[in-house]
Structures are given as C-alpha cells and as structure tokens.
Amino acid sequence: MDSIDLDQLRHRARVAYEWSRLRRALIGFAPALVLATVASWLGGKPVASAPFGLGLFFAGVIALWYGREPKRAVLPGIAAGFFPVVLTIATMHVGHLCLGDRCTSACMAACIVGGIGAGLAVGVVGMRKHSRFLFWITASALVLCTGAMGCACLGYAGLVGLAAGYGAGILPALFVSGMQ
C-alpha cells in the first residue's frame, strides 16, 4: 500500500473531523440564537442587545466546536445567563424603587441580583464537576453575554452591575476550587 499517501489521507480526515464538529456546533447552538432574538426583542432595545446576542452565538459555537471543558460549560452558562435576563425583563414593568426621596431603577437591582444568582449557579456546577480554567472562562463569557442582553437597556451601568454581581456570586466557588 505504498501508493496511499497516509499523511494526505490523515489531513483530509482531520479536515472532515473539524468541519463535522463545526457543523454540529452550529446546529446545536441554533436554538440559542432564537432565544437571544426573543430576549433582545423583549428587552426593549434590540439594537443595544443584538451585539451581545451575536457574541453569545459565536462564543457558544466555538465552545461546542472545541469540545472538552468549554463544551461542558455551554449549558450551565446559558441557563445561568438567562436568570438575569428574565429578572430584568420582569422588573421592567415595575419601574423605580424609591426609599424616601431616593429612587433607583429596579432593572439595576435585577441586573445585580441576577448576576449574583448566575455566579452562584455556575460556581455550584463548576465545583461539582471539578472543572478547570477553560470551564470557568467559557461559562463566565456565556453568562455575561446572555445576561447583557437584558441589562444592556441600562447602558454601561447595567453591564457593570451585572458583571459585579456575577463576580461576587462566583468568587466563593473560585476560591474553594483554588484551595482544592
């Protein structure tokens, strides 16, 4: 079988393997694109939310294509990320929270609380799975992209609130994982 160029065949097989993974990732993550569209539309400011929806889609597809730890982070990341989105959309109808003469947007509180909840959820899943660096990075990217679709309506303040809440929520899990 000297006539068979095994290096070339190996290369062809590798290309087929990578394309197949990419195709599966695109198909597998397509429902998230629908969810992102719905969330952006419900958020009231689709133009502000759309870039995060696209970011979420690309991050998810890359994670699924790559596999291993990032792939395992996709479902927890998306699920936890929808917590701040749903909370923010729900509180949009509440308006402002006032204490005496001081008022603050209920959406801001929802972003922070949602971020904390998402951070705690990702932390619990990550600790249970004894996850490594790439899991934490991927899950965080997905949570922040997903959550930002809801919080983007508040501008930078909403995003900072979400990120701060998420950081506070995930910190204990990262600390415990680091100790182990």
Next chain:
Amino acid sequence: MPELSKLDDLMKQLADGDRSAFRPVFDLLWGPTLRLCRGMLMNEADAADGAQQAMTKILERASDYDPARPALPWALAIAGWECRTLKRARSRRRETQEDEGPEVTGGAAENDFITRQLSAAAVMAMGELTQADQDVLRATYWDGAAEVSGATLRKRRKRALERLQKVFRRLYGLD
C-alpha cells in the same frame, strides 16, 4: 486486547474534542479498515479507495461515537457500509459497461480471482479455529459420508461452522 481498550479510550477522547488523540486513533484504525476493505472488495485498488473513504467517514463521525460501545466494531461498521456502497457503485458501472459492449477482459477470470480470494480468506479463518474444530470441518470435507452420520458429529460440525463464521466475521467484518 489492550489495543482495543486503548482504542476505546482514545476514541472517547477524540469524540470529546481532544485533538491529541486524532493521530493514534487514525493509526490504530487504518490497518483493520484496510483489511476489511480488502476482504470485502477483493481488489487491491478498490480496497485502497474504500479504506480511504471509510477512514474519512469514520473520523468525520468521531464526534457521534458513543463511549458506552466498543470503538472497533463501531468504526468497522462504518467502513463496511462504505465498502458496500463502493462495491455497489463499481458493480453498477460494470453492468453499464457490459450493456454498452463486450468487456475486453473476461468476466470468468474475475470470477475465478474472486473465488480464489474467498477460498484463501476461508482457509485463513479456519487457521484461527482449534485443532478439534479444524478436524471436524476437514472430516466433513473429505468424507462425504460424515455429513449423514450420527447426531453427535452433526452437532459438532454445526458448532465448528458457527465458530468459523464468528472468526470470519471478526477478521473480515462480514459473513
């Protein structure tokens, strides 16, 4: 057998996205795939084509691999399917050529070649059986009377044939 469990582990890693397992998986699967295609297609050039197509298909579907199943039969099932498809395509083409006009090389020579290859494969598979099984099968072949003799010999012959079939399936992936 340790190679098989090693292949299972490597295939599992590759399905999960571990690219470092790609080359070893390829190297472990190439030999059995080529042997299977040779056994099925009975022609060196067709076997090479079939094995190459099969390897591409197996690795394209590596992400679908279910780690609960053994990797080699899974891969050889894909290879078998590819070889059968190639065989069908080649025979259809041959039929079309025959319809268009008489073949230059005789079909009888090809049939003779296929028969010889099949016989060689059967003899090779028989070599994998125990001495007792080989004796029973030889007795059946050389002594026509053995075919109609007692129930014990019939049972022994049936079991030996079943074992031969298993070995043939293991070696060439087909009955």
